[in-house]
Amino acid sequence: MQLVVQVKLLPTPDQGSSLEATLRACNAAASEVAVVARNTGVYRNYHLRKHVYQAIKTDHGLGAQAAQHVIKKVCDAYKSLKANIRAGNLGKPGSKRRRNAESNPISFRWNAAQPYDARMLSWQHDARTVSIWTVHGRFKGVAFTGSPDQVKAVATLPVGESDLVRRDGRWFLYATVEVREPELIDPDGFLGVDLGIANIAYDSDGTRHAGTRLNGYRRRQARLRRRLQATDTKSARRLLVRRRKKEARHAANVNHTIAKTIVTEAVRTGRGIAVEDLTGIRDRVRLRKPERVTLSSWSFHQLGSFLAYKARRAGIPLVEVDPRYTSQTCHRCGHRDKRNRPDQETFACRSCGVVAHADHNAALNIAQRGVEGWGAVNRPHAA
Structure with a gap:
């Protein structure tokens, strides 16, 4: 089973500025991709990539992996929106809220979470630092901290995709780790x-x-x-x-x-x-x-x-x-x-x-x- 582990990043002022610029660039690109997806009616990752991939790399200075994650993030957002509409969470057909959701493109806050994979983020557990991609280049030696259980989890368990998050002026990584799931017991009641x-x-x-x-x-x-x-x-x-x-x-x-x-x-x-x-x-x-x-x-x-x-x-x-x-x-x-x-x-x-x-x-x-x-x-x- 997968669990999400939160660790806190401790970037220097220069590193923090680059992380902020990265989130701004990725989410500005995501908002542009969302407009293209709405206008063209293309919401599948592979097909949408043909319309926007080169443009967001050039205009926003994104690397190849970051650009692909931006496109996937937009597709996932529209998939969630469609599910919420189908479930009635955005009101009945014809309601103002539902009409807005169905007609307007999704927009992303500048500080919305940005996914990172192993090519964009690596962990140095002995030094308790990460090497992370930004629009200003790759930064090595960005310190992180957390509770003993959190630090142990990212050090000993397989780490998958992580999300870079800025919350209340602080930086976090939400790392997905794979935990071995035990067999269910035969319950006695x-x-x-x-x-x-x-x-x-x-x-x-x-x-x-x-x-x-x-x-x-x-x-x-x-x-x-x-x-x-x-x-x-x-x-x-x-x-x-x-x-x-x-x-x-x-x-x-x-x-x-x-x-x-x-x-x-x-x-x-x-x-x-x-x-x-x-x-x-x-x-x-x-x-x-x-x-x-x-x-x-x-x-x-x-x-x-x-x-x-x-x-x-x-x-x-x-x-x-x-x-x-x-x-x-x-x-x-x-x-x-x-x-x-x-x-x-x-x-x-x-x-x-x-x-x-x-x-x-x-x-x-x-x-x-x-x-x-x-x-x-x-x-x-x-x-």
């Missing part, structure tokens, strides 16, 4: 995980990962943003720019911690992990206006992706189950009734009388569906 807003995750063992602190943190950040936007001074705008990704980084760290805890427990007990398939939940759920912000900021997809790759690295099966009625169905007797859930936290079965936390009851149902789904696929003839 499943650990069900109910994902939510009040509780970010609640598993079938009764472990709760409350969302109170994270939701409170998000509300404080929203209030601070409103105050800074209302102030609208130069220093307030500068502070807004500095803080713009702080909330996202904090939420990602919380999700990493929760996912690691869940996978560790599954490994310890030899079980698989069962989660709800929440695809399209934002389109299905109808909420009052004050609750829409909370749902929009709910990063359940990110937590699910963290669970998926951490489980794969550990050899733990992860299955997605149908989420319908998990919160209304009794895990003990199977009775389903809307009235079984009188409020957000409480589950009280009107048939057998069992009382439990609503999310714990849902997690137990998810665990049972995980067992049934796994058995149906992997042991179809078991007695």
Whole structure:
């Protein structure tokens, strides 16, 4: 399996200026290629190369590999755009946003990530430096740093394509590394995980990962943003720019911690992990206006992706189950009734009388569906 490892570059001022010029040249070329692709209706890499390859090399001073990566980047961007349009992520047919996406060429920010391959980037792990291509020539001895795990990963694992990224005035390389994937275990049951807003995750063992602190943190950040936007001074705008990704980084760290805890427990007990398939939940759920912000900021997809790759690295099966009625169905007797859930936290079965936390009851149902789904696929003839 492939993982992305982030390392921080420590260029000198001259090296930093050349890296910036490189990103500007590559993304200006990408925007021009996107216009040609839109005007000609050619979006396949090989065919588009015939229209633009020589021109962007000459006009923007790009090397052969950089020019090919620019063209591929444009083709990939249009492929993603087409997929988003097909999935309805840019609105219904005829909507203003969708019309703009379908008619206007894609444009690239000057600091959009630029891919590098082994011909353009090489690693000197002993010196902890890289040799990297720029429009001003190849720079050797550009220092990099990272956590011990990150540095070890790029030094010991096969490194594929890397992306050069400038973020908040700092330089990074996002390196793709190949990790050997262990065989999946034959699970002894499943650990069900109910994902939510009040509780970010609640598993079938009764472990709760409350969302109170994270939701409170998000509300404080929203209030601070409103105050800074209302102030609208130069220093307030500068502070807004500095803080713009702080909330996202904090939420990602919380999700990493929760996912690691869940996978560790599954490994310890030899079980698989069962989660709800929440695809399209934002389109299905109808909420009052004050609750829409909370749902929009709910990063359940990110937590699910963290669970998926951490489980794969550990050899733990992860299955997605149908989420319908998990919160209304009794895990003990199977009775389903809307009235079984009188409020957000409480589950009280009107048939057998069992009382439990609503999310714990849902997690137990998810665990049972995980067992049934796994058995149906992997042991179809078991007695």
